[in-house]
């Protein structure tokens with residue numbers, strides 16, 4: 445217990461996982477870590493070839509976000525989970541794995557009753573008011589040798605004063621009570637399920653849950669450049685296809701700023 449919040453119960457995570465069909469039972473639970481992704485990457489060479497393992501922690505001191513950002517994980521208030529998976533387990537293109545991880549995490553939030561959506565590529569968003577989205581979670585996928593480390597952060601119990609920006613929210617702030625142990629088990633189980641998806645399977649699932657496709661967006665890319673257009677679709681590679689005034693452009697990475705919804 446720290447600041448009134450209990451530590452994760454490893455036995456409860458395993459017992460929740462045993463209620464799912466998941467066979468991914470190698471889970472390390474820590475009180476504190478710099479970054480679960482960094483730790484997972486450093487442990488890949490010590491694990492038996494072709495195996496899956498997960499690391500989670502009550503608190504991260506140097507959590508990493510996409511695009512060199514930080515991720516804030518105060519003790520006991522959220523999920524900080526990294527799952528290391530051999531790339532050969534997936535049936536999609538490797539570059540699409542971040543989007544599949546988004547589908548998996550979004551399924552878990554929907555199962556809790558959240559009206560959650562995916563902002564390309566994999567920000568976990570909640571509709572607060574009509575068309576106002578706030579971020580409740582994020583995903584950082586890193587490749588190391590023949591593995592991907594899928595890092596998922598979700599704000600579970602954070603109060604307003606603990607949120608890093610005003611564009612962030614937590615499950616508690618939208619009145620969803622969630623057990624962190626159950627959510628971790630559900631994330632691992634859903635990740636295992638999405639490994640089986642081919643491009644034909646995952647693209648419609650992604651589009652159904654996307655807050656980006658079909659909307660007019662500006663994408664902030666590296667080197668401070670931005671590009672605006674209609675987000676037409678996601679490609680099998682996971683890239684976003686933007687219809688701009690200069691023609692179709694495939695976006696590999698960047699930050700989507702939603703401009704307006706063009707569909708009712």
Ligand code: BTN
Nearest residue numbers: 479481508509510582583595597
């Ligand atoms: C983002 O939205 O920018 C991605 C955030 C990813 C945060 C998670 S928390 C668990 C894992 N460990 C990290 O250091 N980062 C990811």
